Amino acid sequence: MKRRCVCITGSTHGIGFGIAKAFAKEGARLVINSHQPDTEAANYLGKLTECHFVKADLSSVDGARSLVVQAHKTLGRIDTLVNNAGTFTDKAFAEIDEPMFNIAFNLNVKGYLFASQAFSELVQEGHENASIICIGSTNSLAAEKNSVIYDSSKGAVLMMVRSLSLSLAERGIRVNGIGPGIIETPLTQPGLDHPGVRRVLEAQIPLGKLGKPEDIGGAAVFLASEKASYISGQMLYIDGGIVARQMSWEVSS
C-alpha cells in the first residue's frame, strides 16, 4: 500500500485505536482524534508511523468539519476518512429523554455526516481510491431491547453508507461501513464486568467469543485499499456470526 493518509474520528481508545494501529502497521500517515486531550495513543502510534493528534468534538458540525480540514492541512491530503466516534446512551424506552437522544444522534449520525461532507469537498478531481468508512454496528441490522436510541442511530448509519455511496460515486469516492458485534472496549467494559454477562453473551455468539478492536482494524485497511476499489455502499458485519443466526429448532437436553 502507498503511504495512505487516513483520518480516524474517536481513535484514542477502543475500536478507533484498533483501526489506527492496523493502518499504522501498513505504514499509513495518520490523524487520530478525541474530544479529550491525548498523549498516550499518539505516542504509541508515533513509534510505528507518522501520527498527529487533533482534539475536536465530533458531536458538533463545527468540530466534525474542523477535524477534517485540520487533518487535510496536516497531511496534505486525506485518502480515507473513518467515521468511528460514537456512543451509547440508552435506558428503558419509558426513561429516555431528549438530552440522551441528542448526545447519541449528534455523535453517531450528525458527526459522521458533516465529517463526510468536509472530506468530500477536499477530495480533488482525479484522486484515486478516496473512500469513507463508517462504523455502524450489528444494531444497524438487528434491534436490542432497551436500545431504541442506539439502534435508530446505527440504522441511520447503514442508510448513510448507502445514500452517500450514491451521492459520491460520480466523484469516485467509495463509501462503506463496518458493523462490529460485541467488541471489548472502554465503552462495553462496564457492561461486560457485570457478573455472568460475558458468559451469556459468548453463548449467543456462533464463534463463541467476544471481538477485539484488532478484529475490526484489518477489515478497515482492506476496505480502504485498492483491493476494495470496486466495493461501495456495503456494510461488512464483523461479529463472530451474530447476524447470521436464525432461531433454532434444536431441543437442548
Ligand code: NAD
Ligand atoms: P469507546 O468509547 O471505547 O471509544 C470511543 C472513542 O471515541 C474514544 O477514543 C473517545 O475518546 C472518542 N470520543 C468519544 N466522544 C467523542 C467526541 N464527542 N468527539 C470525538 N471523539 C470522541 O467506543 P468503542 O466501543 O471503541 O466504539 C467505537 C465505535 O464502534 C462507535 O461508533 C460504536 O457505536 C461502534 N461499535 C462498538 C461496538 C462495541 O462492542 N464496542 C459494537 C458495535 C459498534
